Amino acid sequence: MLTQTAIRNVSQRDPATQPRRVPVPGAAMQTGTIELMGACMPFAANAEIYGENEPADYLYKVVSGTVRTYKVLVDGRRQIGAFHLPGDIFGFETGDEHAFSAEAITDCKIIVIKRRTVMALAARDNDVARQMWELTARELRRVQEHSLVLIKSAEERVAGFLLEMADRVPSSGVVELPMSRQDIADYLGLTIETVSRTLKHLENAAAIEVSKRRRILLRNRSALRRLNA
Amino acid sequence: MLTQTAIRNVSQRDPATQPRRVPVPGAAMQTGTIELMGACMPFAANAEIYGENEPADYLYKVVSGTVRTYKVLVDGRRQIGAFHLPGDIFGFETGDEHAFSAEAITDCKIIVIKRRTVMALAARDNDVARQMWELTARELRRVQEHSLVLIKSAEERVAGFLLEMADRVPSSGVVELPMSRQDIADYLGLTIETVSRTLKHLENAAAIEVSKRRRILLRNRSALRRLNA
């Protein structure tokens, strides 16, 4: 259990991309007020959005693209805590410093909101405060749910992951994965080899079909659900 | 990975113990206002406090004793999500239903607060709303931190657990564990045998000393911290 994943990229925030005040249209307006307060910023694939222990001055909302939040242990093992898809708000873990690091997996557009702005608003408008509580609670539930992988087999983990992704991008039947096998492995606490072999397993069992490497067809969801334990 | 832990007790909430309006003194008053709103209730060791999927009408604050929150998979595997010690508030996972079950590990006294009361108060007093957000965020961070066990070895898990417990009950040097080996195992995603062997390992390495089975002396914290990865 010593090596899991070496640190693979030490990308930096692109200094050229400064926040621009941009009215952001449509794009998942779950939390109405929020996006009006921020600037929309592009991030290139693999760019760092923020690092662990940096002051947590901003909140982030994904407009397009996918983000991973993760921690890296001293010896290089990496645990991905979450994938964030369009519409998701992240970076509100709590407190003064970020507990995790965040990177763009693909090219992303992300609304960046000053935390102070939100806090100030929350102090006046307790509807906003409630909304923030709500969001944090939802995230808590997600992480608690994810912590069950600890007691699951490789097959259960992968099946569960596919179902989770399918639920989040409801393009019934096909799951287009934005992340690499390594990302999946680090999210599930497995190795890429095991992820690969398990996908093949599921394919042999006629539960899925791996059409392009990152495009997966769910052939038999109830089989997957059964495996999800 | 099929059997981990069968369901071991199906204890019921003692119907004799009705909530009594009791002013609760001292005992960890971190969140001032909260405890004034609730009733203090005793729970016997192994009594159920609430079950998964029950309506989440209450919040809970531990006055004395220890509580475990957990989920059980269909086949009986159990994952303990948290241990709650005196002063801790739990049961605010979110939403309408509890995501986890909660049981008293030892005899407990617990303040039970109607969620609606808190919500109503939060709607008027946004300081309360902020406090709830704060608490939820703290819990989120704790769970995120715990999710790192996924990539840790047995030794790292156990060492980390001991340090965590030592931090929470700052009785410098000795850790009095209220929970069984099985509870520890289910919290760390290990078996009791592995927990036992690992404790022996740590003892042989002069990092700890197991004096009574549930009393552990931390002989060398920096060694433990080194193992914690």
Place this chain on the structure above:
DNA sequence: CGACCATTTGATATGGATCAAGCGATGTGG
């Protein structure tokens, strides 16, 4: 077309699970 990188596939090793006794503390009844 060629090089590179992500992924798959294969062979082997191993940490922790499982199976199976032992053991010691706690409690019970005689």
Place this chain on the structure above:
DNA sequence: CCACATCGCTTGATCCATATCAAATGGTCG
């Protein structure tokens, strides 16, 4: 107050799922 039963825990032997090590393959992009 002591023999005995019980329960929680430890210890030992063996097994297995997944990690690790090592190539082979194939897709992508210049």
